[in-house]
Protein backbone atom coordinates (compact mmCIF):
# COMPACT_ATOMS: atom_id res chain seq x y z
CA UNK A 204 0.00 0.00 0.00
CA UNK A 205 1.39 3.45 -0.84
CA UNK A 206 2.28 5.79 2.00
CA UNK A 207 -0.47 8.24 1.04
CA UNK A 208 -3.08 5.49 0.94
CA UNK A 209 -1.98 4.33 4.37
CA UNK A 210 -2.16 7.86 5.74
CA UNK A 211 -5.56 8.45 4.17
CA UNK A 212 -6.96 5.17 5.43
CA UNK A 213 -5.38 5.71 8.82
CA UNK A 214 -7.00 9.11 9.13
CA UNK A 215 -10.38 7.76 7.98
CA UNK A 216 -12.06 8.29 11.35
CA UNK A 217 -10.74 11.84 11.56
CA UNK A 218 -11.80 12.52 7.98
CA UNK A 219 -15.37 11.50 8.57
CA UNK A 220 -15.61 14.08 11.36
CA UNK A 221 -14.11 16.83 9.21
CA UNK A 222 -16.28 16.12 6.21
CA UNK A 223 -19.51 15.12 7.94
CA UNK A 224 -20.96 18.56 7.46
CA UNK A 225 -19.51 19.28 4.03
CA UNK A 226 -21.68 16.94 2.00
CA UNK A 227 -24.88 18.05 3.68
CA UNK A 228 -23.86 21.68 3.27
CA UNK A 229 -23.11 21.40 -0.39
CA UNK A 230 -26.74 20.63 -1.14
CA UNK A 231 -27.81 23.94 0.31
CA UNK A 232 -25.97 26.35 -1.93
CA UNK A 233 -26.69 27.76 -5.30
CA UNK A 234 -24.52 30.85 -5.00
CA UNK A 235 -20.79 31.40 -4.93
CA UNK A 236 -20.55 32.10 -1.23
CA UNK A 237 -21.45 30.25 1.92
CA UNK A 238 -23.88 31.71 4.44
CA UNK A 239 -23.01 32.36 8.07
CA UNK A 240 -24.94 29.53 9.72
CA UNK A 241 -23.48 26.97 7.34
CA UNK A 242 -20.04 28.29 8.14
CA UNK A 243 -20.73 27.84 11.80
CA UNK A 244 -21.53 24.21 11.06
CA UNK A 245 -18.19 23.80 9.29
CA UNK A 246 -16.43 25.43 12.22
CA UNK A 247 -18.13 23.10 14.72
CA UNK A 248 -17.21 20.05 12.64
CA UNK A 249 -13.58 21.17 12.60
CA UNK A 250 -13.55 21.69 16.36
CA UNK A 251 -15.06 18.24 16.91
CA UNK A 252 -12.29 16.82 14.72
CA UNK A 253 -9.71 18.30 17.12
CA UNK A 254 -8.37 21.06 14.87
CA UNK A 255 -8.72 23.49 17.77
CA UNK A 256 -10.84 26.63 17.96
CA UNK A 257 -8.28 29.02 16.45
CA UNK A 258 -7.66 26.88 13.36
CA UNK A 259 -11.36 26.14 13.00
CA UNK A 260 -12.17 29.85 13.07
CA UNK A 261 -9.40 30.69 10.67
CA UNK A 262 -10.50 28.01 8.22
CA UNK A 263 -14.17 28.97 8.42
CA UNK A 264 -13.16 32.58 7.86
CA UNK A 265 -11.11 31.64 4.85
CA UNK A 266 -14.09 29.79 3.41
CA UNK A 267 -16.32 32.79 4.03
CA UNK A 268 -13.99 34.95 1.95
CA UNK A 269 -13.45 32.29 -0.69
CA UNK A 270 -15.09 32.99 -4.03
CA UNK A 271 -16.16 29.63 -5.42
CA UNK A 272 -16.19 29.14 -9.18
CA UNK A 273 -19.30 27.32 -10.34
CA UNK A 274 -21.58 25.22 -8.16
CA UNK A 275 -20.48 24.43 -4.65
CA UNK A 276 -20.33 20.69 -4.14
CA UNK A 277 -18.62 18.67 -1.45
CA UNK A 278 -15.49 18.23 -3.60
CA UNK A 279 -15.12 21.97 -4.06
CA UNK A 280 -15.67 22.56 -0.36
CA UNK A 281 -13.22 19.80 0.51
CA UNK A 282 -10.55 21.23 -1.77
CA UNK A 283 -10.99 24.73 -0.34
CA UNK A 284 -10.71 23.31 3.15
CA UNK A 285 -7.63 21.25 2.26
CA UNK A 286 -5.98 24.36 0.80
CA UNK A 287 -6.63 26.26 4.02
CA UNK A 288 -5.25 23.43 6.15
CA UNK A 289 -2.17 23.21 3.91
CA UNK A 290 -1.57 26.92 4.48
CA UNK A 291 -1.48 26.35 8.25
CA UNK A 292 0.70 23.23 8.03
CA UNK A 293 3.19 24.28 5.39
CA UNK A 294 5.44 26.40 7.64
CA UNK A 295 5.84 23.59 10.19
CA UNK A 296 6.51 20.72 7.78
CA UNK A 297 10.25 20.44 8.33
CA UNK A 298 12.20 17.24 8.05
CA UNK A 299 14.50 16.31 10.91
CA UNK A 300 17.85 17.27 9.41
CA UNK A 301 21.13 15.91 10.68
CA UNK A 302 23.88 18.52 10.77
CA UNK A 303 27.18 16.89 9.85
CA UNK A 304 29.00 19.66 11.72
CA UNK A 305 27.85 18.05 14.96
CA UNK A 306 29.76 14.98 15.96
CA UNK A 307 27.43 13.46 16.88
CA UNK A 308 24.14 15.19 16.16
CA UNK A 309 22.16 14.40 19.32
CA UNK A 310 18.44 13.74 19.06
CA UNK A 311 16.61 13.46 22.39
CA UNK A 312 13.16 11.86 22.32
CA UNK A 313 10.74 12.87 25.06
CA UNK A 314 7.07 12.38 25.80
CA UNK A 315 4.45 10.78 28.01
CA UNK A 316 4.18 7.02 28.60
CA UNK A 317 3.41 4.91 25.58
CA UNK A 318 3.46 7.75 23.05
CA UNK A 319 5.80 5.77 20.80
CA UNK A 320 9.27 7.03 21.76
CA UNK A 321 11.10 3.68 21.69
CA UNK A 322 9.46 2.63 18.45
CA UNK A 323 10.26 6.00 16.89
CA UNK A 324 13.88 5.76 18.06
CA UNK A 325 14.15 2.41 16.25
CA UNK A 326 12.46 3.69 13.11
CA UNK A 327 14.69 6.77 12.94
CA UNK A 328 17.78 4.61 13.47
CA UNK A 329 16.73 2.40 10.60
CA UNK A 330 16.05 5.33 8.28
CA UNK A 331 19.32 7.11 9.01
CA UNK A 332 21.24 3.85 8.66
CA UNK A 333 19.59 3.39 5.26
CA UNK A 334 20.89 6.84 4.32
CA UNK A 335 24.40 5.64 5.14
CA UNK A 336 24.78 7.50 8.44
CA UNK A 337 26.42 5.96 11.50
CA UNK A 338 23.91 5.83 14.34
CA UNK A 339 24.04 5.03 18.04
CA UNK A 340 21.03 4.41 20.27
CA UNK A 341 20.93 5.17 23.99
CA UNK A 342 18.37 3.30 26.10
CA UNK A 343 17.57 6.19 28.41
CA UNK A 344 14.24 4.63 29.34
CA UNK A 345 15.76 2.99 32.38
CA UNK A 346 12.39 2.49 34.08
CA UNK A 347 11.12 -0.21 31.83
CA UNK A 348 13.19 -3.35 31.20
CA UNK A 349 11.00 -4.03 28.18
CA UNK A 350 11.95 -0.66 26.68
CA UNK A 351 15.64 -1.52 26.93
CA UNK A 352 15.00 -4.89 25.27
CA UNK A 353 12.78 -3.31 22.64
CA UNK A 354 15.54 -0.87 21.72
CA UNK A 355 18.10 -3.67 21.65
CA UNK A 356 15.90 -5.54 19.17
CA UNK A 357 15.82 -2.44 16.93
CA UNK A 358 19.58 -2.17 17.37
CA UNK A 359 20.13 -5.75 16.24
CA UNK A 360 17.71 -5.36 13.36
CA UNK A 361 19.41 -2.21 12.09
CA UNK A 362 23.02 -3.04 13.01
CA UNK A 363 23.10 -0.11 15.43
CA UNK A 364 25.02 -0.12 18.68
CA UNK A 365 22.78 0.34 21.70
CA UNK A 366 24.17 1.86 24.89
CA UNK A 367 22.13 0.47 27.77
CA UNK A 368 22.50 0.17 31.51
CA UNK A 369 20.67 -1.73 34.18
CA UNK A 370 16.98 -1.16 34.74
CA UNK A 371 16.48 1.53 37.35
CA UNK A 372 19.82 3.18 36.57
CA UNK A 373 20.46 6.90 36.27
CA UNK A 374 19.22 8.06 32.87
CA UNK A 375 21.38 11.19 32.89
CA UNK A 376 24.52 9.15 33.54
CA UNK A 377 23.58 6.83 30.72
CA UNK A 378 23.04 9.74 28.31
CA UNK A 379 26.42 11.15 29.31
CA UNK A 380 28.14 7.81 28.74
CA UNK A 381 26.45 7.36 25.38
CA UNK A 382 27.49 10.83 24.23
CA UNK A 383 31.06 10.16 25.32
CA UNK A 384 31.11 6.88 23.37
CA UNK A 385 29.46 8.39 20.31
CA UNK A 386 32.03 11.20 20.28
CA UNK A 387 34.92 8.75 20.57
CA UNK A 388 33.52 6.56 17.80
CA UNK A 389 32.84 9.54 15.53
CA UNK A 390 29.16 8.67 15.21
CA UNK A 391 26.92 10.85 13.01
CA UNK A 392 23.70 10.60 15.03
CA UNK A 393 23.03 9.70 18.65
CA UNK A 394 19.37 8.99 19.39
CA UNK A 395 18.43 9.05 23.07
CA UNK A 396 15.25 7.31 24.13
CA UNK A 397 13.84 8.43 27.48
CA UNK A 398 11.26 7.05 29.87
CA UNK A 399 7.70 8.17 29.46
CA UNK A 400 6.61 10.68 32.03
CA UNK A 401 3.38 12.42 32.71
CA UNK A 402 3.70 16.14 32.41
CA UNK A 403 2.45 16.69 35.99
CA UNK A 404 5.11 14.50 37.64
CA UNK A 405 7.60 17.14 38.72
CA UNK A 406 10.37 14.81 39.87
CA UNK A 407 10.37 13.01 36.53
CA UNK A 408 10.35 16.25 34.61
CA UNK A 409 13.34 17.33 36.73
CA UNK A 410 15.13 14.15 35.69
CA UNK A 411 14.63 15.11 32.06
CA UNK A 412 16.11 18.55 32.68
CA UNK A 413 19.05 16.78 34.31
CA UNK A 414 19.65 14.62 31.22
CA UNK A 415 19.90 17.80 29.16
CA UNK A 416 22.13 19.56 31.72
CA UNK A 417 24.54 16.66 32.03
CA UNK A 418 24.93 16.19 28.28
CA UNK A 419 25.74 19.88 27.91
CA UNK A 420 28.88 19.33 29.99
CA UNK A 421 30.25 17.33 27.06
CA UNK A 422 28.71 19.37 24.27
CA UNK A 423 27.19 22.74 25.11
CA UNK A 424 25.04 22.62 21.99
CA UNK A 425 23.49 19.20 22.75
CA UNK A 426 20.84 18.00 22.34
CA UNK A 427 20.59 19.42 18.83
CA UNK A 428 16.99 18.29 18.55
CA UNK A 429 14.62 17.64 21.45
CA UNK A 430 11.68 16.00 19.84
CA UNK A 431 8.43 15.37 21.65
CA UNK A 432 6.69 12.20 20.54
CA UNK A 433 2.93 12.66 20.68
CA UNK A 434 0.31 9.95 20.47
CA UNK A 435 -2.06 11.15 17.76
CA UNK A 436 -5.04 9.53 19.45
CA UNK A 437 -5.03 11.77 22.53
CA UNK A 438 -6.37 14.87 20.79
CA UNK A 439 -6.23 18.18 22.64
CA UNK A 440 -4.18 16.74 25.53
CA UNK A 441 -1.22 16.85 23.15
CA UNK A 442 -1.29 20.64 23.51
CA UNK A 443 -0.68 20.55 27.28
CA UNK A 444 1.99 17.89 26.81
CA UNK A 445 3.96 20.15 24.49
CA UNK A 446 3.58 23.09 26.90
CA UNK A 447 4.94 21.09 29.84
CA UNK A 448 7.84 19.40 28.03
CA UNK A 449 8.86 22.64 26.39
CA UNK A 450 9.61 24.08 29.82
CA UNK A 451 12.14 21.41 30.81
CA UNK A 452 13.60 20.10 27.57
CA UNK A 453 13.50 23.06 25.12
CA UNK A 454 11.36 21.04 22.71
CA UNK A 455 12.47 21.87 19.17
CA UNK A 456 10.05 19.75 17.17
CA UNK A 457 7.26 17.19 17.17
CA UNK A 458 6.57 13.73 15.82
CA UNK A 459 2.97 12.52 15.91
CA UNK A 460 2.46 8.75 16.01
CA UNK A 461 -0.52 6.40 15.78
CA UNK A 462 -2.37 8.39 13.16
CA UNK A 463 -3.56 5.06 11.82
CA UNK A 464 -6.99 4.72 13.30
CA UNK A 465 -7.01 8.00 15.22
CA UNK A 466 -10.26 9.95 15.22
CA UNK A 467 -8.28 12.94 16.46
CA UNK A 468 -5.71 13.39 13.69
CA UNK A 469 -6.87 16.99 13.29
CA UNK A 470 -4.85 17.80 16.39
CA UNK A 471 -1.78 18.11 14.15
CA UNK A 472 -3.39 21.28 12.76
CA UNK A 473 -4.09 22.59 16.28
CA UNK A 474 -0.47 21.91 17.25
CA UNK A 475 0.84 23.76 14.20
CA UNK A 476 -1.40 26.73 14.94
CA UNK A 477 -0.63 26.85 18.66
CA UNK A 478 3.15 26.35 18.67
CA UNK A 479 4.52 26.79 15.16
CA UNK A 480 7.09 24.13 16.10
CA UNK A 481 8.36 21.93 13.26
CA UNK A 482 6.39 18.72 12.72
CA UNK A 483 9.17 16.41 11.57
CA UNK A 484 7.32 13.20 10.86
CA UNK A 485 4.10 11.30 11.39
CA UNK A 486 3.61 7.61 12.13
CA UNK A 487 0.88 5.40 10.74
CA UNK A 488 2.00 1.97 11.92
CA UNK A 489 4.65 -0.10 13.62
CA UNK A 490 7.06 -0.74 10.72
CA UNK A 491 10.12 1.41 10.09
CA UNK A 492 8.72 2.91 6.89
CA UNK A 493 5.44 3.73 8.63
CA UNK A 494 7.18 6.83 9.93
CA UNK A 495 7.51 9.41 7.18
CA UNK A 496 8.47 13.07 6.88
CA UNK A 497 5.48 15.31 7.36
CA UNK A 498 4.17 16.75 4.08
CA UNK A 499 1.62 19.54 4.53
CA UNK A 500 -0.50 19.23 1.37
CA UNK A 501 -0.52 15.45 1.52
CA UNK A 502 -1.64 15.44 5.14
CA UNK A 503 -4.33 18.07 4.48
CA UNK A 504 -5.71 16.04 1.58
CA UNK A 505 -5.68 12.83 3.59
CA UNK A 506 -7.44 14.56 6.49
CA UNK A 507 -10.16 15.89 4.21
CA UNK A 508 -10.31 12.55 2.38
CA UNK A 509 -9.38 13.66 -1.12
CA UNK A 510 -7.16 11.69 -3.45
CA UNK A 511 -3.83 13.01 -4.63
CA UNK A 512 -3.49 13.81 -8.33
Ligand SMILES: Nc1nc2c(ncn2[C@@H]2O[C@H](COP(=O)(O)OP(=O)(O)OP(=O)(O)O)[C@@H](O)[C@H]2O)c(=O)[nH]1
Nearest residue numbers: 316317318319320321322399460461486487488489
Ligand atom coordinates in the same frame (compact mmCIF):
# COMPACT_ATOMS: atom_id res chain seq x y z
N1 LIG B 1 -0.57 1.69 15.35
C1 LIG B 1 0.57 2.31 15.68
N2 LIG B 1 1.23 1.92 16.78
C2 LIG B 1 2.35 2.55 17.12
C3 LIG B 1 2.89 3.64 16.35
N3 LIG B 1 4.02 4.06 16.97
C4 LIG B 1 4.17 3.29 18.07
N4 LIG B 1 3.18 2.38 18.16
C5 LIG B 1 2.95 1.36 19.20
O1 LIG B 1 2.65 2.02 20.43
C6 LIG B 1 3.09 1.24 21.53
C7 LIG B 1 3.93 2.10 22.47
O2 LIG B 1 5.11 2.44 21.79
P1 LIG B 1 6.51 2.59 22.52
O3 LIG B 1 7.49 2.95 21.47
O4 LIG B 1 6.79 1.43 23.40
O5 LIG B 1 6.18 3.84 23.45
P2 LIG B 1 7.11 4.60 24.48
O6 LIG B 1 6.78 6.02 24.35
O7 LIG B 1 8.52 4.21 24.31
O8 LIG B 1 6.55 4.01 25.85
P3 LIG B 1 7.10 4.24 27.37
O9 LIG B 1 8.48 3.68 27.40
O10 LIG B 1 6.13 3.48 28.21
O11 LIG B 1 7.03 5.67 27.62
C8 LIG B 1 3.85 0.06 20.94
O12 LIG B 1 3.02 -1.05 20.93
C9 LIG B 1 4.16 0.52 19.52
O13 LIG B 1 4.30 -0.54 18.63
C10 LIG B 1 2.15 4.03 15.17
O14 LIG B 1 2.50 4.97 14.44
N5 LIG B 1 1.00 3.32 14.89
